[in-house]
Amino acid sequence: MTIINFIINNILTQSAIIIALIALLGLVLQKKSAGSVLAGTFKTLLGFQVLSAGSTIIVGSLTYFGKIFQHGFHLKGVVPSIEAINGQAMNTLGLGNEIAFTFLGIFIVNILIARFSPWKYIFLTGQALLWMATMTVVGGKICGFNNWLIVLSGSIIGGIFAVAMPALAQPFVRKITGNDAIALGHFCTVGYLVEAGAAYIFGERAKEKHSIEDIKLPKSMEFLQDTYLSVAVIMVPLYMITAAFAGPKYAANGSTNYIVTGFMQGIQFVVGVYVLLAGVRLLLGEIVPAFRGIAMKLVPDAKPALDCPVLFPYSPNAVILGFVTTTIGTVIGMFLIPIFGLAVILPGMLTNFFAGGTAGIFGNVVGGRRGAIIGGVIHGLFITLLPALLVTALTTLGFVNASATDSDTITACLMYAFVFAPILKAI
16 A cells, blocks of 8 residues: 555656656657657656646735735635545545545546547546545545445546546537647536536627637737736736735735735736746647657557646637636625525635636637636636535535535536435435
8 A cells, every 4th residue: 555655646646747657658659769758758747847837836826816805805705625625535534545546546447448438538637636536535435335335436437537528628629729639637627518508608609709819909909919918917907906905914925015016926927827838838749749659559549638728828818818707707606606505615716717717718719709708707606606515515524614626526526425325325
């Protein structure tokens, strides 16, 4: 068990190492020279680390924004955190071994399905697989399964999700990227499909569809066609206004004026976007050619399912629009959903940016600007409803005000709580 935990904690949950090893294997299978293998592996690792560095900068900036947002507008409620659920499941409930074995089982089932079915997707976002393992193990515990059944059911259900979610998203990813080289490996796909469906119903039709990326600006504002300037024009004032509402007690950084701190944090967000997109470009330039070796030898026609930021360069304006509209939807949901007796779920800025931004790309490609706007608000409502339902399900295990964020992992756990458990009880 010690060896398995070492592999999981030091290799399989380290996405950069997984991606680099995949590139290494792909290049070796293509019989590239030692120099080409070394260069391709290193550039893949470097690209992912640059991407991760950008994400870290954004996370730090959004953590600050989330704090001042809550204090500025006096919000109280449940802050969803899969990390907190994972910690309590492993430590308080003693499910660490089950989570570890389920994690490995999900990866194995994913490979088997990809090898022997038409769904040729290899899910490469290691941390997301760990969260799926956590939620399926917790779901199995809700159903009262014994340890081996918890691991078996979690491995199968998680493995199916790891292949099915990229497969369901691929028609949209194909439209976004213009090719079939990569897939989306992010367990918020149910939410993306909800936005796509809303955009189809309420958005613009094919003949009248206007992409947010094609917005026409007067000459005096053509500088906004630069991705980073357009992000700054929206995000920096948003940070400064929110800091003004929060006041110096929560928004200031040491002796720096709190408005200036808000300004600099907004700039820091833009810097994070710049670094992240640079990492994405470097990563895709290496992993896609290297992955052909895997596809040719081990899983014919396999596609790498990668984390959501790989889509950001294809529609950067839609990312910001998705973030803003999803945040509006989560704020509305925070006040609306408790009317039905459910928990108050506070907007999570990290989820609103990464999941909301990706959902915005889906809404834009399906229903244009109108689809992205209306779909984004509906997406925000949806990702507030799911965590509220999960709070109810987790109380049966003694969790207090605990919930998660990723819609796919929540959906998997709710399947156990609201489908499997009642059936077993009736039997």
